[in-house]
Amino acid sequence: MPKPHPRNGWTVRELHERTGAAKSSIIRWTSEPRADYLARANEKRERVRALRAKGLSMRAIAAEIGCSVGTVHRYVKEAQDV
Missing domain, CATH: 1.10.10 (Arc Repressor Mutant, subunit A)
Known part of the structure; x- marks a missing residue:
């Protein structure tokens, strides 16, 4: 799985409004894999x-x-x- 992109302090809503991308896509692009999160x-x-x-x-x-x-x-x- 590719490495997640940082949001750099932006909320999902702010990125959605600025880019027009779907909120679910933004979440998918910026979330870390579950296994990595659980390990951390x-x-x-x-x-x-x-x-x-x-x-x-x-x-x-x-x-x-x-x-x-x-x-x-x-x-x-x-x-x-x-």
Whole structure:
């Protein structure tokens, strides 16, 4: 599958209005393959677990990884439920 094109901060609607291309086509052209997305998400989950095991707070982990505290909380909760 070809590499996705970046949207460079543009929303699907903005690109649709500027180019006239169908929204579904824009999504298909700019989305990364599901396997790549899931691999990246699992790497983030593992990093959260490792940082939490080192004793970092959820806020510190969120700042380190660049995601919300809620996301970190969800990842920690998922790890506890397994």
